[in-house]
Amino acid sequence: MxxxxxxxxxxxxxxxxxxxxxxxxxxxxxxxxxxxxxxxxxxxxxxxxxxxxxxxDKSGLYAALAKRHTDALLNSLRAALDAPADRRERVEATLDTYLAAIEARPQVYRFLMHPAEGGQTADQGFDVGKHSVPLLRRMGEELATVIEERLDLGPGGQQLARVWGHGIVGMMHAAGDWWLGERPCSRAELVRSLADLLWGRLAAAGDKMGGPGF
Amino acid sequence: MxxxxxxxxxxxxxxxxxxxxxxxxxxxxxxxxxxxxxxxxxxxxxxxxxxxxxxxDKSGLYAALAKRHTDALLNSLRAALDAPADRRERVEATLDTYLAAIEARPQVYRFLMHPAEGGQTADQGFDVGKHSVPLLRRMGEELATVIEERLDLGPGGQQLARVWGHGIVGMMHAAGDWWLGERPCSRAELVRSLADLLWGRLAAAGDKMGGPGF
DNA sequence: CATGCTTGTTACTAGCGGTAACCCTAGTTT
DNA sequence: AAACTAGGGTTACCGCTAGTAACAAGCATG
The missing domain is CATH 1.10.10 (Arc Repressor Mutant, subunit A)
Known part of the structure; x- marks a missing residue:
């Protein structure tokens, strides 16, 4: 047949x-x-x-390769995100999962994040964020749906969730990238600091000099 | 002479x-x-x-070119960061300044952020974040010093400030990149959503279904 | 046996970053 | 005035890259 x-x-x-x-x-x-x-x-x-x-195409191979790692990483992240624990613990577990992954395989991480895709052909003119950095986008969207599913954010919550999804992923990514280069602290400390940031400690902190500090 | x-x-x-x-x-x-x-x-x-x-070298030209724009942008950001207003307003002004800049000149923005620096020479092996994306690093460090100067974060505050600096910059960058590609909302809405995130609304939001929500 | 179809090769194009060798004009020195 | 040096500038090249055309087998089916 x-x-x-x-x-x-x-x-x-x-x-x-x-x-x-x-x-x-x-x-x-x-x-x-x-x-x-x-x-x-x-x-x-x-x-x-x-x-x-x-x-x-080279970007075709890149896409196929990226999909594998992206899927794997996203599965780990989903597991951490869906664990039966309170919100803070889940956030910390997710951050730690991501950071552990980039720590374990920095070359792969770099390939995924900084693909240096711009050759001499195609890609002409103003396609910011079309094919670039697809992992960050996927993670952002994924996180957005989880946030939107779980949290009650009132009207406009869907859009808010998307902004937050991409924002939090970007925070995680940038802090991770910096941390991977300088290693200024342990992974656990980094996770705690980032979770603290998301928990509003920035807004709650007192001023240092004069002014309306408490 | x-x-x-x-x-x-x-x-x-x-x-x-x-x-x-x-x-x-x-x-x-x-x-x-x-x-x-x-x-x-x-x-x-x-x-x-x-x-x-x-x-x-090409990266020499890149560095010289990037320094110009980076300095200009950082000056704008410093101005917004140092304005005589309360913390929330300053944060929103800074976010808006950054987003307005990348909105006005996306090509320059993309050149600075995704330089596609990897040619065939040099740069061999595990230099994650050495020369790459210097603008993000500079912005992160800058924000870190401002945070550390102004906020009373207790012991370990310096390190916390650096983590937060890079994290917040990354949040701003990723959200901005996504927003620039999809334009899902106005700039003002994006700024408000991000500031809300930094102000702890993620931790404060209620759960949507069952569970220990209030 | 001939006809495809997939798998593989060699040999090439076009364009990139980067460089060696040369050229040519202006000003200085003798 | 004649020789000589110092930069700014060009042509022509190297080695590399992504990508492709054209050709050579193995193996099924008519």
């Missing part, structure tokens, strides 16, 4: 695809986001055109 | 340098972060090697 044959070929193609992705993964883990198509093809034991047949 | 001659030449060189930077600015404003050295040289009416004599 055509169908069985097709599925057979499909399976074979999928297996190859997975193998190629794993090779790409290894190279990225070794070389960071500058991993070249040549290097990836060599690691996979083949040559460039096959890569292009499978993924069409 | 030697000195006058030297200063004369220095002046001339500085003027050229400024002209080149302005040409580069124009190209970046037109082409975004993919602006090539060739294009910049052509816009300036000269050829590549002179660019390299002046800036040594």
């Amino acid at each position: 055509d169908t069985t044959q097709r599925t057979e070929q499909q399976r074979s193609a999928d297996r190859r695809r997975r193998e190629l992705l794993e090779a790409a993964d290894r190279v990225v883990l070794r070389d960071g986001p500058q991993a070249s198509m040549n290097a990836i093809a060599a690691e996979a034991g083949i040559t460039k055109p096959i890569l292009y047949r499978h993924f069409g | 030697d000195t006058t001659q030297r200063t004369e030449q220095q002046r001339s060189a500085d003027r050229r340098r400024r002209e080149l930077l302005e040409a580069a600015d124009r190209v970046v404003l037109r082409d975004g972060p993919q602006a090539s050295m060739n294009a910049i040289a052509a816009e300036a009416g000269i050829t590549k090697p002179i660019l390299y004599r002046h800036f040594g």
Whole structure:
């Protein structure tokens, strides 16, 4: 039958695809986001055109590769977010999960976050945030839906949740990026500080000199 | 005299340098972060090697160009941060200043934030956050010092302030990036939502379904 | 046997960042 | 006046990248 044959070929193609992705993964883990198509093809034991047949484009391969890690990370985050604990604990667990992930595999993290996608072709003119940094966007949207599902924010709550989702993810990301570079404190301390920030300690803190401090 | 001659030449060189930077600015404003050295040289009416004599390197030109915009933006932010108003107003003014800036010149913004710096040379291996995204780092540090100067955060306050500085900047950046792409609401609404987040509304909100909500 | 179809290769294009070698004009020195 | 040096500037190149066209097998089916 055509169908069985097709599925057979499909399976074979999928297996190859997975193998190629794993090779790409290894190279990225070794070389960071500058991993070249040549290097990836060599690691996979083949040559460039096959890569292009499978993924069409460098950004295609990037997208496929990113999806794997993004899905994995998002699953961990969802687990932390859905744990049966109070809100503060869940927030801290989520922050810690994210930070542990970027701490464990900084090269992958960097590949996902700073893909350096701008080559010489395409991408012309004002596509801020179209294909860029898709992980941050997905995380932001995900968090937004969780916030909107769980919290009672009154009218306009949906939009508020989206702003907060992207804002909190950005906070987590920037603080994590900085922390990963300088390592000024332990992960637990960082988590506590960020949770404190989200818990309004910024607004609650007293002024230091003169003025209307209490 | 030697000195006058030297200063004369220095002046001339500085003027050229400024002209080149302005040409580069124009190209970046037109082409975004993919602006090539060739294009910049052509816009300036000269050829590549002179660019390299002046800036040594593409990242050298990038750094010089970024410093201009970064300094300008940071000055605006400092002004908003130092205004004689209460804390909430100052925070909102700062957020609005940043968002207005990226709204006015998205190409420049993108050049600063996503420089796509990874070429084929240098930058090898695990330099997360060394030269990358210097604007975010500078803004984070700046905000951290302001927080630490003004707020009484008790013991460990300095570190807390740095975490918060980078975290808040990241929140602002990510939310701004998302907002710039989707434009889901007005700038004023975005500012209010973010300030609400910083003011602890996330922790204060009630649960939506069952559970220990109040 | 011939016809496809998938898998793979070699060999190329076009454009990038970066550089070596040269050219040419202005001013100084003898 | 003639020689000589100092910068600003250009052409022509290198090595690299992403991406592609064209060609060579293995293996099913008519």
